[in-house]
Amino acid sequence: MFTLLFIGMGLSMVVAYVLIRRLQEKPWTQHGILEGSQDGLTSSAPKVGLWAFLGVVTSLFLVFIGAYFMRLDMSHGGIASGQMQGWAPVDEPGILWVNTIALILASIAIQLAHGFDSSGRGRIRMRRYFNAAGLMTMAFLIGQVLAWRELYATGNFGVSSPAFSFFVLLTAIHGLHLVGGLFVWSRTASRIRRGLEQAQLQEVAALRQSVSLCATYWHYLLMIWLVLFTIMLST
Amino acid sequence: MILSLAVFIVAFTMGGLNYVTTVLQARCRGMTLMRMPLSVWGIFVATIVGLLAFPALLVAAVMMLLDRLIGTSFFMPSLLSMGEALDTDGGSPILFQHLFWFFGHPEVYIVALPAFGLVSDVLSTHARKNIFGYRMMVWAIIAIGAMSFVVWAHHMYVSGMNPYFGFFFATTTLMIAIPTAIKVYNWVLTLWRGDIHFTLPMLWATGFIFTFVHGGLTGLFLGNVTVDLPLSDTYFVVAHFHMVMGVSPVMVLFAAIYHWFPKMTGKMPNKMIGTIHFWMTFLGTYAIYLPMHYLGILGMPRRYYSYGDTDFIPASAGSINETITIAAIFVAAGQILFFINVIYSLRKGKESGPNPWRSASLEWQTPDTPPKHGNWGEKLPEVHRWPYDYSVPGDDEDFIPQNHPIKAGETSVGD
Amino acid sequence: MAYVAIADRDHEQHLHDPDTFISKYVWSQDHKVIAIQYGGLAILVGLVGLALSLLMRMQIGFPDTFDATPYEYYQWVTLHGMIMVIYLLTALFLGGFGNYLIPLMCGARDMVFPFMNMLSVWVFLLSVIILMISFFVPAARPAPAGRSTRRSLCSTERPATIGEFF
Numbered sequence: 001m002f003t004l005l006f007i008g009m010g011l012s013m014v015v016a017y018v019l020i021r022r023l024q025e026k027p028w029t030q031h032g033i034l035e036g037s038q039d040g041l042t043s044s045a046p047k048v049g050l051w052a053f054l055g056v057v058t059s060l061f062l063v064f065i066g067a068y069f070m071r072l073d074m075s076h077g078g079i080a081s082g083q084m085q086g087w088a089p090v091d092e093p094g095i096l097w098v099n100t101i102a103l104i105l106a107s108i109a110i111q112l113a114h115g116f117d118s119s120g121r122g123r124i125r126m127r128r129y130f131n132a133a134g135l136m137t138m139a140f141l142i143g144q145v146l147a148w149r150e151l152y153a154t155g156n157f158g159v160s161s162p163a164f165s166f167f168v169l170l171t172a173i174h175g176l177h178l179v180g181g182l183f184v185w186s187r188t189a190s191r192i193r194r195g196l197e198q199a200q201l202q203e204v205a206a207l208r209q210s211v212s213l214c215a216t217y218w219h220y221l222l223m224i225w226l227v228l229f230t231i232m233l234s235t
Numbered sequence: 236m237i238l239s240l241a242v243f244i245v246a247f248t249m250g251g252l253n254y255v256t257t258v259l260q261a262r263c264r265g266m267t268l269m270r271m272p273l274s275v276w277g278i279f280v281a282t283i284v285g286l287l288a289f290p291a292l293l294v295a296a297v298m299m300l301l302d303r304l305i306g307t308s309f310f311m312p313s314l315l316s317m318g319e320a321l322d323t324d325g326g327s328p329i330l331f332q333h334l335f336w337f338f339g340h341p342e343v344y345i346v347a348l349p350a351f352g353l354v355s356d357v358l359s360t361h362a363r364k365n366i367f368g369y370r371m372m373v374w375a376i377i378a379i380g381a382m383s384f385v386v387w388a389h390h391m392y393v394s395g396m397n398p399y400f401g402f403f404f405a406t407t408t409l410m411i412a413i414p415t416a417i418k419v420y421n422w423v424l425t426l427w428r429g430d431i432h433f434t435l436p437m438l439w440a441t442g443f444i445f446t447f448v449h450g451g452l453t454g455l456f457l458g459n460v461t462v463d464l465p466l467s468d469t470y471f472v473v474a475h476f477h478m479v480m481g482v483s484p485v486m487v488l489f490a491a492i493y494h495w496f497p498k499m500t501g502k503m504p505n506k507m508i509g510t511i512h513f514w515m516t517f518l519g520t521y522a523i524y525l526p527m528h529y530l531g532i533l534g535m536p537r538r539y540y541s542y543g544d545t546d547f548i549p550a551s552a553g554s555i556n557e558t559i560t561i562a563a564i565f566v567a568a569g570q571i572l573f574f575i576n577v578i579y580s581l582r583k584g585k586e587s588g589p590n591p592w593r594s595a596s597l598e599w600q601t602p603d604t605p606p607k608h609g610n611w612g613e614k615l616p617e618v619h620r621w622p623y624d625y626s627v628p629g630d631d632e633d634f635i636p637q638n639h640p641i642k643a644g645e646t647s648v649g650d
Numbered sequence: 651m652a653y654v655a656i657a658d659r660d661h662e663q664h665l666h667d668p669d670t671f672i673s674k675y676v677w678s679q680d681h682k683v684i685a686i687q688y689g690g691l692a693i694l695v696g697l698v699g700l701a702l703s704l705l706m707r708m709q710i711g712f713p714d715t716f717d718a719t720p721y722e723y724y725q726w727v728t729l730h731g732m733i734m735v736i737y738l739l740t741a742l743f744l745g746g747f748g749n750y751l752i753p754l755m756c757g758a759r760d761m762v763f764p765f766m767n768m769l770s771v772w773v774f775l776l777s778v779i780i781l782m783i784s785f786f787v788p789a790a791r792p793a794p795a796g797r798s799t800r801r802s803l804c805s806t807e808r809p810a811t812i813g814e815f816f
Contacts, residue, residue, distance in 0.1 A: 249773065
């Protein structure tokens with residue numbers, strides 16, 4: 001399992017590094033200026049920044065997961081077990097499945113929001129789906145809090161139980177990242193609400209880029225959640 | 236303090252994302268990655284290392300905060316306090332150490348890599364010679380950055396972790412010495428047969444080479460498990476890391492500040508005050524840390540409040556301690572000279588003009604000194620060559636700035 | 651989506667030169683000003699770290715000159731280490747020199763996200779303020795154990811006041 005930690009660390013670094021290096025070519029020849037293009041012109045800088053940030057977040061979650069596994073190992077007779085408390089596994093509340101579905105729907109909605117063209121009807125749909133994604137995410141977060149309360153109410157788990165502490169910690173960190181995403185979402189949503197109908201092509205292109213970046217972030221957090229959920233279910 | 240660290244990590248992440256994106260996206264025409272000065276490479280790779288390593292500190296800090304505040308037992312094993320068993324169970328301090336040092340070792344390279352980059356630029360400018368082996372320097376920076384993630388447990392040889400891990404980490408630690416050594420050789424080779432001008436920044440840069448070699452050699456001792464066992468937690472370790480993290484980067488710090496001072500303010504730093512500052516610092520820090528190595532070999536442990544009366548630590552160690560303390564006060568006082576120099580030069584320093592050191596890299600080619608908002612005036616520059624065209628044979632000047640076009644008859648531009 | 655490099659869209663940028671003192675030097679988004687802010691703050695904190703090192707040296711070289719307990723001494727050790735390495739060296743090299751030199755050496759006008767740059771220096775200031783506060787709130791000082799703070803793992807008191815929240 002130590003090897004798992006190692007591989008995980010290595011992987012995150014390689015992934016982040018490769019992603020960043022992929023864009024290392026001379027930036028002014030990245031893509032030519034397309035005259036008369038339907039879309040407006042944007043800069044790829046925010047995209048690079050987001051991917052760099054995702055590298056950081058990957059590192060964070062991998063370290064958390066690594067710590068989780070190391071702790072698991074120690075309870076099961078690893079290096080320093082001895083009289084250690086056994087790992088009383090947490091029985092995941094059923095509501096977590098509902099939450100998962102909510103988050104999947106949010107991802108789908110936001111991806112669809114990005115796909116619409118710049119026509120009038122397309123813009124309205126973009127707004128609707130984007131808002132829907134935000135609502136589903138809020139539902140997910142509320143569901144997470146409900147899950148915590150349910151677990152705590154069973155009374156089986158003191159704060160010193162490692163499984164419980166890790167459960168709350170991992171879901172809380174993931175939730176915090178979603179909250180941050182919602183903050184960006186709300187700013188984008190208000191930009192969409194304010195100027196979508198009359199916006200010029202340039203502004204629509206910028207809005208679509210924001211939606212696209214949000215979509216990337218949402219898919220990423222969904223993936224993290226699936227990984228966390230699977231790990232917690234199986235231990 | 237833990238909360239303050241967490242907040243700092245947020246600040247660092249924001250800044251770091253900025254640097255990475257700027258280097259990747261905002262370079263001007265002609266500035267390929269392999270035409271960037273080594274300063275940028277050092278800072279760039281250090282930022283990437285930091286972005287990936289600071290989360291480990293954040294994790295450790297968050298879990299530690301939770302342990303202290305609400306009594307989780309991430310790191311707390313079953314403990315007896317005053318005869319009563321505590322609530323905690325199942326945690327492990329070794330977990331904390333792994334987490335902390337997984338961050339802690341890359342952290343020292345986050346400090347060292349920018350220093351390596353900056354000093355390369357200072358050395359080549361003041362020796363009027365291109366940095367020897369630019370490509371290898373870039374690869375060495377990248378290699379050190381990448382390998383810094385797999386050496387962390389050399390801080391934990393005596394922690395009680397599985398001893399076999401020690402073998403692995405000792406090997407990687409010695410491996411990371413290879414690119415570092417390559418860099419040292421290249422710096423020395425840059426100076427070899429160069430047209431060295433012993434300006435103020437050059438003094439500090441040379442001081443860096445001395446102190447870094449010194450500190451790096453003692454690091455080789457500590458990297459080996461068996462040699463580390465008697466030296467661990469002694470003053471030998473303290474002397475090593477202060478040399479390599481304290482003295483050398485600080486030498487680079489002052490070299491860089493004096494080197495770019497004319498760029499930032501338009502005035503030259505005062506050479507006399509700066510030279511006295513240098514010698515006080517250089518000799519003083521040697522006076523502090525050289526004897527400290529002997530104390531460590533003697534076995535004097537670190538992080539002890541006082542040493543009492545033992546045979547194991549003779550009275551002469553006490554007098555060495557006194558000398559070191561006096562040297563420390565001397566060095567600390569010497570830093571006042573730095574502030575005096577800055578203030579004096581700001582007010583009465585000689586006007587420097589746009590490029591007093593006749594450096595070839597791009598930042599010296601701004602239309603205004605100090606650069607105004609927007610840096611480049613109407614039009615962004617275009618880069619045609621690498622930043623190290625010094626003493627190019629056949630050329631009238633002894634340097635060619637990066638944004639000068641290729642002249643007729645010029646073949647290689649050093650890419 | 652068609653992308654254009656930042657260097658190639660330079661003619662579109664309208665640089666709003668800040669004019670008031672506050673927008674030029676306090677809430678500045680200019681990378682050079684931010685670099686000097688980082689540098690100045692880092693050096694100030696570094697002086698605190700230097701003072702701590704002198705306190706430590708006095709204790710070792712001339713024991714019992716000051717009325718310090720071993721507990722306090724170890725807190726000096728931890729703080730000196732953290733301050734020097736993280737708040738001084740990292741902030742000065744990356745925040746200070748990085749901010750100043752990267753755009754200039756790359757031929758850019760400024761950083762790609764100037765607003766975030768400004769935010770980062772203010773958050774750095776916040777972290778320094780929290781650190782300074784922790785000097786004066788006894789329970790908020792770090793565990794007396796050196797950088798790897800091993801000893802704090804043995805501490806068992808629960809916080810009773812907000813100060814210990816730090």
